[in-house]
Amino acid sequence: AIERTFSMIKPDATKRNLTGKITAHLEEAGLRVVASKRVHMSLRDAQAFYAEHSERPFFGELTEFMSSGPTVVQVLEGENAIAKNREVMGATNPAEADAGTIRKEYALSLGENSVHGSDAPETAAREIAFWFAERDIAG
Numbered sequence: 618a619i620e621r622t623f624s625m626i627k628p629d630a631t632k633r634n635l636t637g638k639i640t641a642h643l644e645e646a647g648l649r650v651v652a653s654k655r656v657h658m659s660l661r662d663a664q665a666f667y668a669e670h671s672e673r674p675f676f677g678e679l680t681e682f683m684s685s686g687p688t689v690v691q692v693l694e695g696e697n698a699i700a701k702n703r704e705v706m707g708a709t710n711p712a713e714a715d716a717g718t719i720r721k722e723y724a725l726s727l728g729e730n731s732v733h734g735s736d737a738p739e740t741a742a743r744e745i746a747f748w749f750a751e752r753d754i755a756g
């Protein structure tokens with residue numbers, strides 16, 4: 618089925634001017650960018666966005682990193698977009714990512730791993746709604 622998912626290009630990647638290269642990977646995989654904006658999120662935004670991880674030991678590191686510089690938040694649309702995006706991103710830890718994936722190519726570490734993508738339909742809906750109004754999305 619045609620799905621929407623949420624994608625984020627993280628500060629380690631925007632800093633290295635990789636927005637275009639990462640977006641090209643997504644588009645080449647058949648995902649369509651139907652909304653996109655560059656945001657420098659506040660620490661509070663990062664804490665709210667990643668609230669599900671608030672009890673994890675890396676929560677402070679994660680939210681400080683995500684608010685340390687600009688990110689590019691995007692809505693992607695396509696056939697099985699959620700799973701396809703996760704395939705193109707590769708494993709969370711770049712040391713475990715397959716060849717040809719975004720994280721294998723660009724990620725620096727488990728924390729500075731260049732991209733985020735929704736892991737399920739419910740999280741995709743929540744993450745899209747966190748950053749975009751329906752009228753910001755042109756499918």
Ligand code: CMP
Binds near residue numbers: 729730732
């Ligand atoms: P992401 O898909 O954005 O979702 C949560 C993020 O937490 C994850 O990618 C990693 O970048 C980060 N993360 C996961 N585990 C750790 C860890 N042990 N230390 C630091 N960051 C982590």
